[in-house]
Amino acid sequence: MENIFTGISTIFAPMNIFFCFIGVFVGTLIGVLPGIGPAGSVALLLPFTFNLPAVTGIIMLAGIFYGSQYGGSTTSILVNIPGEAASVVTCLDGYQMARQGRAGKALGIAAIGSFIGGTFGVILLQLMAPPIAVFALNFGPSEFVAIILFSLTLLAYLAAGSMIKAYAMAALGMIIGSVGIDSVSGLTRFTFGIPELYEGIGLVPLVMGIFGVGEILNNIEEAYKRDVFKAQIGKLLPNIQDFRDSAKPIARGSVLGFLVGIIPGPGNIISSFVSYTLEKRFSKHPENFGKGAIEGVAGPETANNAATAGAFIPLLTLGIPTSATMALLLGALRVHGVIPGPLLITEHPDIFWGVIFSMYLGNIMLLVLNLPLIGMWVKVLKVPYGYLFPLILLFCLVGVYAGNASFIDINIMILFGIFGYLMRKTGFEAAPLIFAYIMCPILEEAFRQSLIVSSGDLTIFMKRPITVIVLSITLFFIVSSMFASQKRKKLLKKIEAAGGLE
């Protein structure tokens, strides 16, 4: 009770409200701009917070982080270019919805899902951050292997078209993910002696290339076809049926996103992919996915926002940053002599509870900020593409360069842009590629770490309870889908025997 009072009294100081707003506003902006991520903006604003009280500074920087997750879906839906890496999957159905004149609904459900996911995450953060942090420590390398193997079985659900093409893309994603210095032995792979490739191919140039540049190239060619969906923009907000369809995906996305967010790594990205695949698997109409299913927007957008709340747990309770943005937040606190970690709650309750309560307020601000913006965003679709695409291309170029100040990244983006264009022409899909690209390096690292700590003993995967449980579920998924496909084959044979479908 006292905690809640501390939190509320901290956040309702006018200055904190003001900087919370600045944070979420900047966050929304950089979320909308493709390529520019929260880490760069937080780094830029960091020196500014040195002159603010610690709690005010951290409230603002945190706002940028979770605010960017709101804005990220906007360009995914409108122009098929993810504003943030975590919004890649939102392209799959969000953009299709926009093409069908349902852009407003997609944006609306993304904002509402983000709000619910973000708020749910904060509630869990408030109620049980310390025990969750301790539980998360049980996840060692072998548990990671099991979890990633499980999520890879979901890969098939990322494809809307040909399965074989999807697997081919996943294999390619795996290879792209292995570029760079091998993290265990230090040998270089596929770097061709280019030092810029030692750290691997960056996610941002890859995504901006395949989705952004590829989409632009494709659209220039098909410019005249766009007139169709320019004409009808449709109702602005989701209706009752849309909410009904989205309720379960949002609920599942909240829980899933939060859980994935606690684990070190790009939790918001992974959670959005896993949420999408789960929704497709549990859906009664999986055939609608990839063709404008609102569940495919609601789930992932909820999940990535819940994950951002989860990402605060290791930082606030242990002082461990799980991403570059979190590391900057940690730095901002330490400049003020505040050490986030096990003692934060007792030594600086105003900061711990202030940040948490600012996130409630920030999420409300974001919802209020984003819903009216939908009307404006939808109008973007009315801009003739001839004017729109040079602007988008410019934002992609600036965004990619801003990340690492590297021209190689721009070249990578353009190269994958051409590749993305060819993929569209030949019916290959990008989502399995990106998913494998993200997951496989983590899988490899975790697998090799497992074997290093066990001195090469493979039974490490059979000794630890969480590993065993997750691996069993994975096995069950694989076996059950094998039976399912066999059933289908039998059915097809029966139909053939009966003279085929009329």
Next chain:
Amino acid sequence: MKKDKKILGVVFVVVLWLSMMFGGLAFAQEKFPSQGFTLIVSWTAGGGQDMVARGLAPILEKNLGQNVAVKNTPGGGGSIGFMEAMRAKPDGYTIVQFSPSISILPYMMKTDVFYTKYDPIAYGGYSPGSIMVRTESPFKTIKDFLDYAKANPGKVRVGNTGFGSIGHMLAIDIERAAKLKFIHVPYKGGAPSFTAALGGHIDCVAAWVGDAYPLVQGKKLRVLAVTAPVRNKFVPDAPTFKELGINSEVITGYAWAAPKGIPKDRMNILYNAFKKSLESAGFAKYADDQGATITIKNPEEYGKFLVDQDKFWKELIQGAGLDKTQ
């Protein structure tokens, strides 16, 4: 009418181009410094090196009287940023932050980067490395740890902050100095290695005291010993390896250099500005929060230090059979 506009456009571009050209010339003749500085940090924003740069930049700005922009160019273990600085114009406006990586990288990967291709400006200070265990660990003191490691060669799992990272090097140097054999478990950076140590997935972690301070202060991690000439004020109870008769002092330094060929007068201006900034009360407090100790070396001293460092790292890396350049 249309033609007029075209001509106007051409004139505009030409004027712009000329003004840029002569603008550049004008700068070259003016006194130093007359334009903003770029401080290249070869690692991602938010890391230990980056935090030092970001804390120093505003103070440096005051002492140089010009803007100092921190530019993160992560990649290749730091080699991307080092290379960019190496190729920059030696006019004094491009400064690069050095860590021991400048001496380690040439022996860990194929790269053109080498310390002789830069003019050292100043060495600012260091953060000690350490061996840390979780609170529940049976290793209560460094003696417990060393005794166990000696009795069980190739059994102790030492987590580090990445292959070829200074944390990795620190563990290898302890192996060399104390004649031990560890299992090295690489993680991607400090955060995952601390998490692994807390969860008991590894026996200990080799990393910087400063990075893990939240966990040390919160009594989740215990520092067994530090690799520094003197004890660290964050963890006054932890002995140095030197006290134990183990000659291992791998520390992570903070230093600055510029592309080779900086005029002597400019170098003096730069060094004096760095010295003044590093000695300022504002930076002292900042460095304290990051767990860093300030000890300043001038360009000559730092230059000599780099020569010694090169020899040290070459021997250590080749001795451990990790040289990837052969």
